[in-house]
Amino acid sequence: MVRRTGPLVLALVLAMGLLAGRAHADRLDDAWKSGNDAYLRGDYAAAVKAYEQLDRQQVTSPELAFNLGNAYYRQGQLGPAIWSWERALALDPDQDDARYNLEQARKVVATRVHDKIEGADRDPAWMRVVSQLPASTEVWLFVGLYLAFFVALGLRLRARRAGGSDAASDEGHAAAWTAVAAIVGVTAALAACLVVGRIAMNRLPVGVVLPDQVSVKEGADPNYKTSFDIHAGLRVRLLEHDQDWVRVRLANGLEGWVRDRDVGRL
Numbered sequence: 064m065v066r067r068t069g070p071l072v073l074a075l076v077l078a079m080g081l082l083a084g085r086a087h088a089d090r091l092d093d094a095w096k097s098g099n100d101a102y103l104r105g106d107y108a109a110a111v112k113a114y115e116q117l118d119r120q121q122v123t124s125p126e127l128a129f130n131l132g133n134a135y136y137r138q139g140q141l142g143p144a145i146w147s148w149e150r151a152l153a154l155d156p157d158q159d160d161a162r163y164n165l166e167q168a169r170k171v172v173a174t175r176v177h178d179k180i181e182g183a184d185r186d187p188a189w190m191r192v193v194s195q196l197p198a199s200t201e202v203w204l205f206v207g208l209y210l211a212f213f214v215a216l217g218l219r220l221r222a223r224r225a226g227g228s229d230a231a232s233d234e235g236h237a238a239a240w241t242a243v244a245a246i247v248g249v250t251a252a253l254a255a256c257l258v259v260g261r262i263a264m265n266r267l268p269v270g271v272v273l274p275d276q277v278s279v280k281e282g283a284d285p286n287y288k289t290s291f292d293i294h295a296g297l298r299v300r301l302l303e304h305d306q307d308w309v310r311v312r313l314a315n316g317l318e319g320w321v322r323d324r325d326v327g328r329l
Contacts, residue, residue, distance in 0.1 A: 091117060095127075102134055110134040125155035132161065136168060142273040142295030144168055146327035149271055149298075153329055156197040169296055175275075176294045186298070186314050193260040201257045208251035215244035268301035270311070270326035279319030283308035290319045299326065 098113030114131040132147030145168050151161040173179070186194070196204070219240035275295045280287040283305035293299070299311040302318070309326060312318045 091120060091122060094120075098130065098134070102130065102137075107134050107137040111138060123154065125151045125158055125161070128154065129158060129161050129164075132164065136164070141168055141172055142271065142275065143327065145172075145296035146271040146273060146329070149329055172294060172296045180291060180293070180313065180315065180317065189260055190264055193257055193264055196257070198261050198265075201254065201261055205251060205254035205258050208247055208254050212244060212247045212251050215240055215247055219244055269329045270299055270301050270309075271329065272297045272299065272321075272325065273327050274325055277321050277325045279311070279317075279321055280308075281319060283310070283320045287320070291317065293321075298329075301326065301328070 094113045094116045098110045098117070101107070101109035101113060111131065111134045114127060114134060117127055118131065128147045128151035132144045132151065135141075135144035135147055145165060148161045148165040148168070151158050152165070155161075193201075219237050222236035222240055223234075272293050272295055277293050278289040279291050279293055281290050293311075293313070297313070299313060302310040302312055304310075304323065305320070307323045308320050309323045310318060310320050311326065
């Protein structure tokens with residue numbers, strides 16, 4: 064006689080999975096509470112440790128990135144703090160507190176850096192233009208203008224087909240709607256450029272310098288000559304990897320190699 068144990072085994076597996084998931088969630092909750100409690104009592108090292116534990120578990124949360132940035136900053140780690148606030152804004156562009164903290168931290172960095180590289184901290188013009196609005200706003204702006212363009216075309220066609228007794232008035236209305244359609248169409252095309260630019264920008268690998276100062280080498284080895292130094296919080300493009308090194312490019316076009324661990328990815 065064959066015993067049919069399949070359903071029972073499946074039920075046990077599901078139950079064990081649920082218990083494991085619940086235990087994992089409880090550990091995450093404990094780490095979150097531990098980090099918040101440590102921060103409130105001024106133990107920023109413990110707060111960083113707890114928040115980093117959550118980060119290693121791939122918890123994606125703008126609140127976590129914001130709190131981690133605050134804890135880093137309280138410890139005097141400007142690079143990691145800037146990196147964390149950048150991540151918070153990438154997840155939620157409306158985080159005004161993270162934006163304010165980021166601006167203040169960059170001002171602190173500017174006062175500490177005496178050999179600042181000219182133009183290294185300014186993104187290309189097209190990136191600055193694209194970044195003026197949140198991504199969701201750019202998408203909805205394009206959709207709204209796109210629809211408005213066809214509405215204007217429809218009203219223009221309706222005015223031309225009106226066939227009323229006042230032909231001159233109908234022609235005037237058609238001409239007016241033609242002008243409106245042209246203006247809305249051009250604006251929709253510009254909005255489309257913003258959306259395309261946002262997509263292109265999001266595909267560019269970008270990182271933030273973490274240590275207070277990093278020597279940029281001419282090659283992927285510490286024995287290569289140092290080309291220049293970069294400092295905490297600087298945004299850099301990530302071009303290619305070679306073992307534990309990464310080639311970076313500054314906004315002004317300068318390039319070189321740094322240790323992979325010295326750059327936090329966004």
